[in-house]
Amino acid sequence: GQNIDQPTEMTATEGAIVQINCTYQTSGFNGLFWYQQHAGEAPTFLSYNVLDGLEEKGRFSSFLSRSKGYSYLLLKELQMKDSASYLCAVTDSNYQLIWGAGTKLIIKP
Amino acid sequence: GAVVSQHPSWVICKSGTSVKIECRSLDFQATTMFWYRQFPKQSLMLMATSNEGSKATYEQGVEKDKFLINHASLTLSTLTVTSAHPEDSSFYICSARVSRESGYNEQFFGPGTRLTVL
Numbered sequence: 125g126q127n128i129d130q131p132t133e134m135t136a137t138e139g140a141i142v143q144i145n146c147t148y149q150t151s152g153f154n155g156l157f158w159y160q161q162h163a164g165e166a167p168t169f170l171s172y173n174v175l176d177g178l179e180e181k182g183r184f185s186s187f188l189s190r191s192k193g194y195s196y197l198l199l200k201e202l203q204m205k206d207s208a209s210y211l212c213a214v215t216d217s218n219y220q221l222i223w224g225a226g227t228k229l230i231i232k233p
Numbered sequence: 234g235a236v237v238s239q240h241p242s243w244v245i246c247k248s249g250t251s252v253k254i255e256c257r258s259l260d261f262q263a264t265t266m267f268w269y270r271q272f273p274k275q276s277l278m279l280m281a282t283s284n285e286g287s288k289a290t291y292e293q294g295v296e297k298d299k300f301l302i303n304h305a306s307l308t309l310s311t312l313t314v315t316s317a318h319p320e321d322s323s324f325y326i327c328s329a330r331v332s333r334e335s336g337y338n339e340q341f342f343g344p345g346t347r348l349t350v351l
Binding site for chain 1: 267275276277278279282324326339340341342343344345347
């Protein structure tokens with residue numbers, strides 16, 4: 125079966141750094157997405173990785189290791205507005221998005 | 234970036250009535266749109282894949298006669314929840330797929346529709 129695992133909830137302090145991990149087992153791989161979702165809103169795109177390595181975009185970075193079936197999202201200089209759910213999603217061989225359950229990130233002052 | 238709109242943003246209806254939700258790609262054409270449902274504190278669940286000019290492909294466990302999908306143009310897909318019941322109350326989100334020249338497909342999400350069935 126297809127499976128994506130990520131922690132259910134994480135807590136971090138404003139100004140700090142947090143890493144959200146995602147492991148996946150899917151039938152084929154055509155890229156991994158990270159989305160941010162605030163409560164009651166639709167997901168918004170954060171990053172896309174299809175090759176191994178680190179992609180940096182401002183305060184957010186995303187890493188992928190295809191051989192390990194592993195990705196992480198790194199958030200630096202955390203702000204209160206970063207409190208949200210972070211969803212990991214993998215595109216399988218049929219280009220269908222397989223979603224993780226999401227990680228709820230709580231930022232404390 | 235690509236913009237996807239949904240209408241209405243929220244709707245409250247009586248049990249047994251039908252509700253239509255529209256999903257539009259505003260500044261691009263989308264041959265493929267997706268409909269998701271999200272219950273509180275859960276991840277997005279794909280309901281169906283909507284292809285312009287053809288029948289939608291429904292995920293296992295989703296009743297095609299209850300959730301009618303029409304994708305009549307390259308910028309509009311509609312989801313109709315027929316004979317809605319309280320258990321259909323959920324957050325319905327559509328997305329439109331864009332194929333990039335680099336080869337990867339990206340999805341842009343609509344803002345979602347909150348359906349409450351009384």
